Every structure is written in C-alpha cells, then in structure tokens.
Amino acid sequence: MFFGFALSDFRAKSGKTAQNGAMPLPHxxxxxxxxxxxxxxxxxxxxxxxxxxxxxxxxxxxxxxxxNRTLVERCGLRVKADLVGRSPxxxxxxxxxxxxxxxxxxxIETGRAISAKLELHLYPGGGQGWCLTWKAPLRNRxxxxxxxxxxxxxxxxxxxxxxxxxxxxxxxxxxxxxxDGPIRVPDLARRTGLSPYQLDQRLLGLFGITTAQxxxxxxxxxxxxxxxxxxxxxxxxxxxxxxxxxxxxxxxxRRSVGLTPRAYRERHTRAD
Numbered sequence: 001m002f003f004g005f006a007l008s009d010f011r012a013k014s015g016k017t018a019q020n021g022a023m024p025l026p027h028x029x030x031x032x033x034x035x036x037x038x039x040x041x042x043x044x045x046x047x048x049x050x051x052x053x054x055x056x057x058x059x060x061x062x063x064x065x066x067x068n069r070t071l072v073e074r075c076g077l078r079v080k081a082d083l084v085g086r087s088p089x090x091x092x093x094x095x096x097x098x099x100x101x102x103x104x105x106x107x108i109e110t111g112r113a114i115s116a117k118l119e120l121h122l123y124p125g126g127g128q129g130w131c132l133t134w135k136a137p138l139r140n141r142x143x144x145x146x147x148x149x150x151x152x153x154x155x156x157x158x159x160x161x162x163x164x165x166x167x168x169x170x171x172x173x174x175x176x177x178x179x180d181g182p183i184r185v186p187d188l189a190r191r192t193g194l195s196p197y198q199l200d201q202r203l204l205g206l207f208g209i210t211t212a213q214x215x216x217x218x219x220x221x222x223x224x225x226x227x228x229x230x231x232x233x234x235x236x237x238x239x240x241x242x243x244x245x246x247x248x249x250x251x252x253x254r255r256s257v258g259l260t261p262r263a264y265r266e267r268h269t270r271a272d
C-alpha cells in the first residue's frame with residue numbers, strides 16, 4: 001500500500017495489549033495516538049498544500065468523500081462541497097469519467113491496489129496532463145472493503161500531446177493485464193515504437209528502474225496483494241503472477257521482499 005493511514009485498519013489490528021508491564025505494542029501506540037485526535041485523520045490538510053498531486057477518498061459507490069484543493073481546482077469548481085458526493089462519471093468528460101469509475105469498481109470489488117499507473121488526465125476545468133496514479137482499498141473494522149484512497153501525481157516532463165507517452169501508457173497497461181503470462185521486453189518496446197534501450201531509458205526516468213525490473217516489480221506487487229487478501233495456494237498465486245515454477249517464484253519473492261511467500265502471508269495473517 002502506498003500510504004497507510006486507514007483508521008479502521010489500525011483499530012482492527014489493535015486488539016493485542018501489552019501485559020506484565022511490558023512496553024506498549026505498536027498497534028496500541030497507534031490506536032492511542034489516533035484516539036487522541038480531535039476528529040478522523042484523513043490527510044486532507046497536508047495534501048491541500050501539494051499542488052502537483054490530486055488526492056481523494058471515495059466510498060464504496062465510488063463517490064468522493066474527501067478531496068484536496070488541487071482536485072477541486074482542476075475540476076473547475078469553487079469549493080470541496082461542490083465535488084463531495086459526486087462520482088467521476090458525473091465530473092469528467094467521456095471516456096475518462098467511465099474509465100475512472102470502472103477502475104474504482106475493480107479496486108473495491110477485488111481489493112487489488114493500483115500502483116504507479118501512467119495515465120493522461122483530462123480535467124473538466126480544461127487542463128490535461130500525464131500522471132502516475134495509486135489507488136488502494138479502504139477497510140472497516142471487520143476488514144470489509146468500504147471504499148478506496150488514491151493519489152495522482154503530475155509528471156511534468158511528459159508532453160500531454162506526445163504519441164510516445166500514450167504508447168508508453170498502453171504498454172504499461174499491457175503489463176498489468178498480462179502478469180499471468182510471459183512478457184518479453186522487445187515485444188513491449190515494439191508496442192511503444194521504441195527500441196528496448198529507449199524503453200529502458202523512459203522507465204528509468206519515470207520510475208528509476210529498467211523495463212525488466214518494472215515487470216518483476218509488478219508481478220511481486222500482485223503477489224503481495226494476493227497473499228495478503230486471498231486464500232489461494234501459493235502455487236496458484238505463482239501462476240497468476242507469471243511464474244510457472246513455484247520455486248522460481250519463491251526465490252524472486254524472497255529477493256524482492258526479504259521473506260518467502262509463506263512467511264509473508266503468515267506475518268500478515270498474524271497482524272490481522
């Protein structure tokens with residue numbers, strides 16, 4: 001998860017208490033801290049000060065519940081109340097509005113987060129620009145998904161009219177949609193009209209990693225999500241993330257995360 005201040009998540013895990021005079025457990029400290037605040041902590045005031053990042057919380061129906069000032073301004077509205085309670089399909093031009101709503105629906109229904117997705121945003125206020133978007137589900141105390149949180153950060157070095165940027169976004173979307181199978185860097189490069197070297201340079205500029213590293217990161221992030229929230233066998237998760245060999249999956253997962261898939265799942269099961 002890209003940022004983790006879901007109060008319900010903290011409180012759902014705070015049933016453990018320190019005993020026999022031991023130091024307070026981390027979850028107890030976190031719960032006590034948030035209980036001492038004068039209201040729910042949403043991060044809204046902080047994100048109001050960041051003009052290159054759109055921030056929002058949405059309910060289970062995909063309606064905006066919390067937004068920052070940047071999103072309000074880019075939608076051509078005056079105050080946050082003009083936006084809260086409305087859905088992307090009501091606010092954004094087609095097909096963008098429908099695409100955002102469908103993206104939200106998938107996050108809420110599957111519990112699968114979106115990480116650093118390259119998107120072209122067209123705003124009702126008339127602006128447009130390329131962004132990296134993160135979205136993750138929000139859960140209540142019973143661990144039921146009740147909405148989502150998200151940010152979209154501007155990429156000011158990309159020309160909104162550049163066809164190469166659009167091709168790059170299409171290629172990265174191809175990666176996300178085909179993580180359960182083989183993805184070859186030369187094939188991906190051809191989708192962008194770039195050479196493999198040029199594609200590497202673009203991704204190094206955007207994410208600080210090569211194309212092959214981006215593919216591996218996407219597979220491992222998918223695996224982490226399935227291990228945290230699913231009940232599938234590890235061999236099934238390996239296949240869903242493009243690893244035909246469970247041993248190879250375990251080796252790569254351990255190199256990337258520092259734990260085996262089984263240990264990662266057990267750690268998150270204990271935390272719940």
